[in-house]
Amino acid sequence: MKLPFQPDTTTLLEAIPYPAMILDSSFRIIVMNRLMEAMTGYPSTKVCNIHGELVIRSNTGNNRGQLYRQVFHSGEPVSVAGDILNCYRRKIRIQYHISQLTETGGDTCGLLIICEDVSAKNETDETRSENYRSFELIGYSTKMQKVFEMIPLLAQTDASVLITGETGTGKDKIAEVIHQKSPRARFPFIKVNCGALPEGLLESELFGHVKGAFTGATRNKPGMFKLADRGTLFLTEIGDMPLPLQVKLLSVLDDRKFTPVGGEQSTSVDVRIIAATHRPLQEQVRDNQFREDLFYRLNVLQTHLPPLRExxxxxxxxxxxxxxxxxxxxxxxxxxxxxxxxxxxxxxxxxxxxxxxxxxxxxxxxxxxxxxxxxxxxxxxxxxKPRREKAGDKEEINAGAKTPAPSPVATPEKKNTRSDSARSSWGDIERQTIIDALKKHDGNRTRTAADLGWGRMKLWRKMKKYQLLD
CATH class of the missing domain: 1.10.8.60 (Helicase, Ruva Protein; domain 3)
Structure with missing residues (x-):
């Protein structure tokens, strides 16, 4: 005899493109999908067998499970709008769908709960300020919610913004969102990596040059400031900008004018500046590696992106x-x-x-x-490599997070050994790959870059990063 179809509930829930969970006949949680875990902040393993109303705390009229009982006994689905409060005390606007589940024999066995997050839809219609998923800005943690709450405030002003955070936290994504949500969105968003070019090339890249300014300057070339006119110029890795260029950048920020390399006539621009760095700029100011006046000029508004481990x-x-x-x-x-x-x-x-x-x-x-x-x-x-630190080591991790750019030390302390080894693993592999490719092509950078699938400039940046330049 062929057994009746019995789908796996976990697989079934994961196929639903909304936060969802299944309750038993006592309205206790049997299973939740990952979207529901993300929305509520509770892992499924910790809330199993807990009454659904205690996890989905809402103002939808489900006091003491009234809606659950109504659907369970009548069989009629219910869909109501309201707010829920997740474990981070974040209020989320939802459409609350409750449906009856029956066994093969027709007996009611539980409920299917779906919570459709409609906050983004409502706010897109009204303010267009919360749709960050298209920028791959994803996060339900408290720290990321604070960042998201700041974005509309940062967008509706022309003041300079400084974005800080470790490498790989998504500073460029935040900068792009701020631009897209600002009144300058229909004008260019230009990104310049201040640590990717030598000083001479970076000056030409930023401010442009006139024909004959230097060998190879066969025509006038507009700089990134000119190309970003009426839009936003994003200066990433601002902490790596050479000191002489910092002086010229400060002048442009103050006067809204600049002179191309080799030129005599100044050009006026209307540009909003967003800067980002993984370096501790205040420490660099104390060490005379970054101008104090430029730091204050850039740090009018500031937001910090937390590392993934937090x-x-x-x-x-x-x-x-x-x-x-x-x-x-x-x-x-x-x-x-x-x-x-x-x-x-x-x-x-x-x-x-x-x-x-x-x-x-x-x-x-x-x-x-x-x-x-x-x-x-x-x-x-x-x-x-070592796993994530336990609570006892949290202070040590956070201390390391405040210094994203570690300096070489002859005899490192024992407490940094694990963090350093984890940090170097990927870099060691990439560095050795570059060395092997350079040996293979007898030091020819053009052929080496082609072999690695990179451009010459990317190879130069990587060689600079791993101290492989002559």
Whole structure:
């Protein structure tokens, strides 16, 4: 006799594109999908067998489970609008859908709950200030919610903004969102990496040059300030800008005028400046590595992006997002990670933050030949390096986070050993790859860059980063 169809409830819920959960006949939680975990802030394992109303705290008229009982006994689905309060005390506008679940024999066995987040829809219609998912800005943690709350305030002004945070935290994404939500959105958003070019080239890149200004200057070239006129100029890695250029940048910010390299006539511009850095600028000011007057000129408004290790609950959500995006691009069907692989990813420190997390997912998705990614498909260094620190080590981690640019020390303290080894693992592999390619092509940078799939400028930046320049 053929057994009746019995779908796996976890797999079924994960296929629903909204936060969802299943309650039993006593209205206790049986299972939640990951979107519901992200919305409420509660992992499914910790709220299993708890009354649904205690997790979905709302003003939808479900006091003491009234709506649950109504749907359970009548069989008629209910859909009501209201707000819920998640574990981070964040209020979320939702459309609350409750439906009856029945067994094969027709007996009522539980409820299906779906919470559609409509806050983004409502605010898009009114203020267009909360739709950040298209920019890959994803986060339900308290610290990221504070960043999201700041964006509309930062966007509706022309004051300079300084974005701080470790490498790979998404500073460029925040800068782009601020521009897109600002009155300057229909004008250019120009990005310049201040640490990617030598001083002479960076000056020409920023301010342009006139014909004959230097050898090879065969025509007039507008700089990024000119190209960004009436728009936004994003200066990333501002902490790496040479001191002589800092003087000229301060002058432009004050006067709204600049003179191209080799030119005599000044040009007026209307540009909004957003700067970003992973370096501690106040320490650089004390060490005379960054001008104090320029620091105050840039730091009119400031926002800090937390490292991934401090964003509790966001790692799983980001893993799912990047896996969906990368597998779609590869044309593969990978439904997730095995429990062991997922735990390893949740325990990892992510010194490279979101950039490293995405690289890990992309690496794993490319070599995975099954429906789920296992430990064997994760980068080997994940199983060799230390896991995320426990509560007792939290002070040590946070102390390291305040100094994103570690300086070389002859005899490092024992407490930094694990963090340094994790931080260097990916870089060591990349550095050795560059060295091997240079040896293969007898030091020819053009052929080396082509072999690595890079442009010459990217190879130069990497060689500078790993101290491989002559």
């Amino acid at each position: 964003r509790e609950g966001d790692i799983r959500y980001l893993l799912d997002h990047f896996l969906d995006k990368i597998t779609s691009a590869l044309g593969k069907t990978i439904v997730g990670f095995t429990p062991t692989a997922m735990q390893a990813l949740l325990d990892y420190q992510y010194p490279g933050n979101i950039r490293e997390l995405r690289n890990i997912v992309e690496y794993s998705a490319n070599i995975c030949k099954r429906k789920k990614i296992t430990m064997e498909q994760l980068p080997p260094y994940l199983s060799e």
